[in-house]
Amino acid sequence: MGTSAESTPGTTTTAPDLRVYVNGELVPAGEARISVFDSGLNFADGVFEGVRVYGGRVFRLEQHVKRLYESANAFEIDIGMSRNEFTSVVLDWLRANQIRENFHFRPIVTRGNRFPPRLDPRFCSGGPNMIFVGASIEPARQSGVRTIISSVRQINSAAIDARIKSLNYGNNLLARLESVRRGADDALMLDDAGFLAEASAANLFLVKDGCVLTPWAKACLDGITRRTVMDLATAQGRAVVERDLSVTEILNADEVFLTGTGTEITPVVEVEGRRIGDGAAGAVTLSLQEAYSEVVRSEGTPIEAVP
Numbered sequence: 001m002g003t004s005a006e007s008t009p010g011t012t013t014t015a016p017d018l019r020v021y022v023n024g025e026l027v028p029a030g031e032a033r034i035s036v037f038d039s040g041l042n043f044a045d046g047v048f049e050g051v052r053v054y055g056g057r058v059f060r061l062e063q064h065v066k067r068l069y070e071s072a073n074a075f076e077i078d079i080g081m082s083r084n085e086f087t088s089v090v091l092d093w094l095r096a097n098q099i100r101e102n103f104h105f106r107p108i109v110t111r112g113n114r115f116p117p118r119l120d121p122r123f124c125s126g127g128p129n130m131i132f133v134g135a136s137i138e139p140a141r142q143s144g145v146r147t148i149i150s151s152v153r154q155i156n157s158a159a160i161d162a163r164i165k166s167l168n169y170g171n172n173l174l175a176r177l178e179s180v181r182r183g184a185d186d187a188l189m190l191d192d193a194g195f196l197a198e199a200s201a202a203n204l205f206l207v208k209d210g211c212v213l214t215p216w217a218k219a220c221l222d223g224i225t226r227r228t229v230m231d232l233a234t235a236q237g238r239a240v241v242e243r244d245l246s247v248t249e250i251l252n253a254d255e256v257f258l259t260g261t262g263t264e265i266t267p268v269v270e271v272e273g274r275r276i277g278d279g280a281a282g283a284v285t286l287s288l289q290e291a292y293s294e295v296v297r298s299e300g301t302p303i304e305a306v307p
């Protein structure tokens, strides 16, 4: 059976000596604890980011921090420090763990401990809980992934705005469970109007007649990789269009690929048992992968302070 595009279970290893950040302290990963009254645990009342390190640099750190703060602001969670202070805390943590390469981490901020554990946020006291966890990660699977179209829809932004990267991944999880059950690697989700939205934890792109197409960021996360790939495709002189995309269009696409911080650019070689293109990464996908691997290695915030 296949595995997910976002990460490949079995190849991602937890750094055994990683020290996790928990509310200002660095704790050995196996000993890190938060309260059973944590808001994230009880109500998915929290926000997070997924960030990646390449060659001693944190890719698009500024954008991840910005999105984390905007997500927190939407949830009315006060992170309790400025973006610059937060960035320094992240870099200190990476330095303390001597992280340099192929590392994916998740800063998680929840509203804090809630006692009694009831929905009313006023039961929270003591400020947010802030956790950084991470693990080593392998490059994206070049051979591509096989996908299904999930029966689970992506959430309408009138319910939870897709711009908020919150801990509520219930429908994404249901979609991923369905893909595992059906022997596929990942699930594509439709929006409530039946157009393509995104994969369970990645954005979606189609290539048709040389044009690079991606769904509007209305029922999908406005991914940082998505934006990077749109810019790279534009710089390559390709037409890039955001619009509603139908199931018929994906089945007739020349190429399909997923994008995400963990997923990077992963070719989709099958949708609902139907082969896409010639069943391998297409020429446009390959050229964007090449451009992307150059950009992640040449840009990013250095972990070691620049003298």
Ligand SMILES: Cc1ncc(COP(=O)(O)O)c(C=O)c1O
Binding pocket: 050, 172, 198, 199, 200, 201, 202, 203, 220, 221, 222, 223, 224, 225, 226, 259, 260, 261, 262
């Ligand atoms: C639902 C969802 N869509 C898209 C993405 C890709 O976003 P980014 O490129 O910012 O990592 C993610 C990333 O984890 C995700 O969880």
